[in-house]
Amino acid sequence: MAAIAKVIVDVPTMQTDQPYDYLIPADLAAVVKPGMRVVVNFGKGKREVTGMVVDLAEEPEFAGEVKPIVSVIDLAPVLTPEMLALSSWLATSTFAFRITSIQTMLPAMMKANMEKLAIPVAHSEAVQAMFGQQPALNIADITDIVQLKQLMALEQAGEVETVYRVAKKGHAKHVIVIDSLVTEANHDEFLASVRKGATKQIALLDALLAFSNSQKRPTTTEVAAEFSRAQLNQAKAKGWLKLTEQEVYRNPYPEQFPATQPKTLTADQSQVVDQVVAAVSANRAETFLLEGVTGSGKTEVYLQTMAAALQAGKTALMLVPEIALTPQMVNRVKGRFGSQVAVLHSGLSDGEKYDEWRRIARHEVQVVVGARSAAFAPLDNIGVIIMDEEHETSYKQEDNPRYHARDVLAWRSRFHHAPLVLGSATPALESRARAQKGVYTLLNLPNRINQRPMPKVAIVDMRAIGAELQGDFSPALLQALQTRLDRHEQSVLLLNRRGFSSFVMCRDCGFVKKCPNCDISLTLHMDTHRLKCHYCGHEEAIPTTCPNCGSRQIRYYGTGTQKVETTLKTLLPEARILRMDVDTTKKKGAHAKLLKQFGQHEADILLGTQMIAKGLDFPDVTLVGVINADTALGLPDFRASEHTFQLLTQVSGRAGRADKPGEVIIQSFNPEHYAIQFAQHHDYEGFYQQEMFLRHQGDYPPYYYTVKATISHEDENEAAKAAFSLAKSLKSALGDDTIMLGPTPGSIARLKNRYYYQIVLKYKQPDHLVTVLNTLRDQVQTSSRQGFQISFDREPQSFI
DNA sequence: GATACGTTGAGG
């Protein structure tokens, strides 16, 4: 029997990011297993922390005193061996702490809260006055400063002790079910025992009789409006009913879903399904890139491959971007697989997430659909993994651990020997390039279902309009909107909010000032009134006239949805407008509600930001307008063209999904830009070729991997010095094939009184770099003074 | 992250 447990403690710092040896007490010997959370003493004081058992051993590795485990939190492991291994890989590959990785795999509700308690040890008068009958005081609850000071004095005097304890949170939800014992036979007998005029009791008896007759077992909460708990308890004492406590799952989707039948596949679709299913049957961890135009029936392909995995007695995991996880989407999956489905996304409450998580862990479901974090769904025996809209940037987590869901899924695909399907109409360049190299198997769905044509895309040159421009609307777009209003058809208007007001553009010629060294747009800094390059640190004054055409119309560019809505209301007073942006969708369920309203034709125009580009399918939408296609193009981001192309293609696919032909109007200051040109012709492959050429020229991904190192300190000089010394060490440790940019000050150079500097590395050999960065990080931490924070972000989404 | 324990420096 193992005597030692290797425990990762919940203290997320660099120095404690390693397993600690703890003695397993004899009475817990048979209980403690890897994957269980435990409570241990850590450090010198009486401090309890939670930890995760990651391994067992016969003998301690640590030479010093080994403390015993205080208690176990779980009765069964909450992490499978797979998840423990995954957490270890995640920590090293993202430079995150092991405990942080572990915590992202568990539902938020399982994160234990610590409470700091004051416990009396003497019985003095002062202690009596402070505590009264209470055995302990929770220090966090004490708001009175005077009381707090008294308590501190008592601790000094040794009359009070402070202790850290792990506070267990409420976990499973329980309901109390009412079993009626009232029958036709005994109803009158019970009635006779009740005092005359006791209307409530008589009503309760009648209700109970009704429950018996209809075989209903209501819960106490369901009848709370009519009968209080006190009344029910009394009735229980009289033998009218039985109360039983029952654990329930919170059901976030209580409605019944209309069952959907598998659709007949087109020849293209069957070919794709056959290839993936072959990999499922062969237990082959093959990665497929499914490139399918909007409307080509990718979802049906997903559903049928998942069905095949289930048929083989396996499970299926499907990731969808948060904003695409609409009720429409969920209905479709639940309709096909019914109660075998668990749904995980950020819209659920912590309790709901916990319950869905447990249903998965207990093997009660075979299919999981969810957003990014669902990549860690505790599914066993996975047969197929699907990632829809694989190019979506929301798959990358922007705080620690900075993982990309695609990498996590690839890991799990290898672990389970199950195929991974990456699907998109506009794959990320990295993915498409891997398919080119044969790392991924490329699958194509080039045609729309029912041979529907792609919508016609018109581009309006905003530079040529001048005085006829009304707000942000060209005459052509206004005219098209008016036509839809007359025909009682609907329109979708996209306002590209990316890069709002962060750069300077000429209103006359569309010129955007670029960095002379990096060929990347300069970012506007309002604090210093200068333009800066976030790659190399180049800086210059804001021009007053356009360097290209001499116009004075060069200014900050940007527009908000609210402003557009106001102009639109004056231009088209009879139009009913629905605005969808971060402001109007903040509340839970607001997103779904707005879409439903629009689906029921309660508005003529849906105006919104990127979020309207996905997951909506309305037959009456025949016009899609893009108010400003260019905003993202001005961003200091080498992926700007890619994102613009993806967004325009995506939103174009929203027009004319039914029998009515669709029209797309794109307003642009750069109509000849290749991203806009290729989007106009729905030409992903053309865009891919062109963009790859430019990436090659600029030494950008996918030709190079990238990593962003950020170093910060309270003192600006220290931060700068550390950044430059880090740069120096990097230069000597890395080969000539690594390109280093910076150090430059962070875009928000000061944040929470800390100064940030960053270095961007472009490199070819990922394994070597990970090793170098990991050792360097440890060196910086130990050899130099404290006060530094250093973090690495692999394949960052933003370089500013 | 929290703690005990070291080193400093002002006040007596």
Add this chain to the structure above:
DNA sequence: CTCAACGTATCT
């Protein structure tokens, strides 16, 4: 000399 204030090594 005392004590608090600050810095820092350590946690199994």
